[in-house]
Amino acid sequence: MEIPIKKLVSNVGQTESLVGAVVLVATIYLLHSLLFRGHDMSHIPLAGEALGSRSKRLAEYSSRTGKSKAMFREEYSKNKSVWRVQTLDGDHVQIPPQFLDDIKGRKDDEVNNLAALDVLVQKKYTQLDSTSDMMNHLVKSDLTTSLNRINPLLGIAAEEAVASEMPACEDWTAINVNDVLVRIIAIVSGYIFIGPELCRDEEYISLSTGYTTDAFTCVFILAAIPPWMRHAAKWVIPHYYRIGSYQRRVRKFLGPVIRERRAAMLKPDYQAPDDLLQWTMNKAHKWSEIRSDDDISQMQLRLSLAAIHTTSTTSTALLYDLVTIPGLIEALRAEIEDVMANYDGVLSNKALYDMKLLDSVMKESQRMNPLGLTGFPRMTMDKGITLPDGTYVPPHTYMEAPIEAIHRDPKIYENADTFDPYRFYNMRKKDEDSGKHQFVTLGTGVLSFGIGRHACPGRFFAANEIKLIMINLIRNFDIEQKEKGPRYANLSSTIVNSADPSRELLFKRVRT
Numbered sequence: 457m458e459i460p461i462k463k464l465v466s467n468v469g470q471t472e473s474l475v476g477a478v479v480l481v482a483t484i485y486l487l488h489s490l491l492f493r494g495h496d497m498s499h500i501p502l503a504g505e506a507l508g509s510r511s512k513r514l515a516e517y518s519s520r521t522g523k524s525k526a527m528f529r530e531e532y533s534k535n536k537s538v539w540r541v542q543t544l545d546g547d548h549v550q551i552p553p554q555f556l557d558d559i560k561g562r563k564d565d566e567v568n569n570l571a572a573l574d575v576l577v578q579k580k581y582t583q584l585d586s587t588s589d590m591m592n593h594l595v596k597s598d599l600t601t602s603l604n605r606i607n608p609l610l611g612i613a614a615e616e617a618v619a620s621e622m623p624a625c626e627d628w629t630a631i632n633v634n635d636v637l638v639r640i641i642a643i644v645s646g647y648i649f650i651g652p653e654l655c656r657d658e659e660y661i662s663l664s665t666g667y668t669t670d671a672f673t674c675v676f677i678l679a680a681i682p683p684w685m686r687h688a689a690k691w692v693i694p695h696y697y698r699i700g701s702y703q704r705r706v707r708k709f710l711g712p713v714i715r716e717r718r719a720a721m722l723k724p725d726y727q728a729p730d731d732l733l734q735w736t737m738n739k740a741h742k743w744s745e746i747r748s749d750d751d752i753s754q755m756q757l758r759l760s761l762a763a764i765h766t767t768s769t770t771s772t773a774l775l776y777d778l779v780t781i782p783g784l785i786e787a788l789r790a791e792i793e794d795v796m797a798n799y800d801g802v803l804s805n806k807a808l809y810d811m812k813l814l815d816s817v818m819k820e821s822q823r824m825n826p827l828g829l830t831g832f833p834r835m836t837m838d839k840g841i842t843l844p845d846g847t848y849v850p851p852h853t854y855m856e857a858p859i860e861a862i863h864r865d866p867k868i869y870e871n872a873d874t875f876d877p878y879r880f881y882n883m884r885k886k887d888e889d890s891g892k893h894q895f896v897t898l899g900t901g902v903l904s905f906g907i908g909r910h911a912c913p914g915r916f917f918a919a920n921e922i923k924l925i926m927i928n929l930i931r932n933f934d935i936e937q938k939e940k941g942p943r944y945a946n947l948s949s950t951i952v953n954s955a956d957p958s959r960e961l962l963f964k965r966v967r968t
């Protein structure tokens with residue numbers, strides 16, 4: 457067959473360009489791997505070494521059939537010191553409980569939580585901000601210290617939100633409890649974050665719940681593809697665009713409110729609202745991170761990211777646990793009625809403190825079902841660190857604690873795989889003075905709120921919020937699992953260990 461000379465010349469040209477391109481890419485790749493090769497971590501044992509290849513280990517880590525959970529538990533029981541898990545984002549070093557005190561005591565320029573959170577939320581590609589100094593300050597110094605004062609408001613908010621969001625349930629009714637809880641928690645949190653009127657606005661509910669869902673869907677999609685593709689890939693992920701749209705919408709929603717409040721604050725007799733938006737406005741001038749009203753609005757979105765789905769998924773997991781333990785709902789109802797009678801029906805901070813079975817069940821549920829297989833994300837900074845047993849962890853290494861496996865450690869807990877509603881209740885009874893063993897108490901045995909300086913500052917608020925919502929659900933409804941059998945399994949893959957949001961529970965009203 458005759459090949460036209462022109463086509464031949466052009467094919468040769470194309471082939472040469474192709475070869476040239478391949479050589480160029482290969483050279484860049486080689487140079488990149490030589491110049492920016494990760495630090496040597498071969499002295500740290502690798503999880504799944506026996507699988508033989510990186511691709512097999514990655515497949516196991518990201519399988520959707522709970523293989524990563526089994527892997528974390530097995531490696532945890534095998535290793536005495538730190539060990540590594542291979543991920544698409546490099547090796548993640550796992551910290552056993554005996555080193556947590558050492559690491560939590562180190563300064564932020566040695567091990568840093570924000571640098572690790574940036575990796576966790578794929579900030580390089582998503583530009584997502586998780587927390588900030590001012591947000592921590594507001595939650596610690598304004599929200600938590602106000603709990604005595606705002607608890608009655610939180611009680612009203614919880615009662616109203618359960619009443620408005622739960623269907624009538626005159627007979628047994630199947631409900632996707634996670635969907636309902638997300639809305640209830642957005643409204644109750646919003647009551648304190650932006651006030652009783654705005655928290656019920658559908659735009660606020662959509663912003664405060666949707667932002668996290670879209671942001672984390674984007675993060676999970678990005679985390680599942682090789683890093684070199686992420687910058688390009690993000691442009692075809694619809695959730696990526698939505699992150700920007702929430703940021704624009706919150707500006708439009710809260711901008712006029714902030715301006716109105718600021719104008720009203722000039723009037724001498726103005727009673728400023730007692731909510732987190734107002735506390736942010738009052739202190740904005742002291743924080744360099746707040747340069748405009750827009751920054752104040754964006755703070756509310758970031759707050760939702762930290763506060764709403766963490767609390768709703770914790771509550772969903774708790775309800776899934778409650779319904780599988782015969783007699784537990786009745787026992788909790790009896791405790792609630794007793795304590796309420798002692799406090800003339802007022803759900804004060806102290807009354808909630810006295811609901812010790814409820815508190816114990818919440819902590820046991822968190823122990824059995826932490827939201828992640830790992831927690832306590834920390835990044836080593838420029839120098840790397842040497843652990844108490846002499847192991848060196850190089851600079852810029854992502855570290856975390858295998859918290860699900862720690863929570864099931866038989867050396868820490870008797871019958872660690874059994875849900876014991878009275879576990880922490882009994883421990884608290886024996887050890888009453890120390891304040892230990894409460895839902896909000898930190899320790900190396902239950903790490904769901906982290907540990908140390910950067911542990912969750914919102915846990916006191918979350919504890920009261922969950923209690924108040926549970927009190928309203930338990931007093932008003934009988935609750936059962938829809939599909940009989942074992943507790944609904946968690947969704948588990950990579951480091952995720954979330955209550956399955958698609959399952960239903962049955963509710964029947966017992967009190968009108």
Ligand code: HEM
Nearest residue numbers: 587762763766767770832904905906907910911912914918
């Ligand atoms: C049950 C619900 C919640 C869970 C399970 C939870 C869990 C966590 C965890 C694991 C951390 C990281 C701790 C560490 O790295 O050591 C954290 C940090 C944080 N949480 Fe929560 N959280 C919850 C609710 C809340 C709420 C309601 C708020 C706000 C009102 C909040 C605000 C924060 C903030 C600001 C940080 C960053 C702390 C820092 O960087 O120093 N959280 N949370």
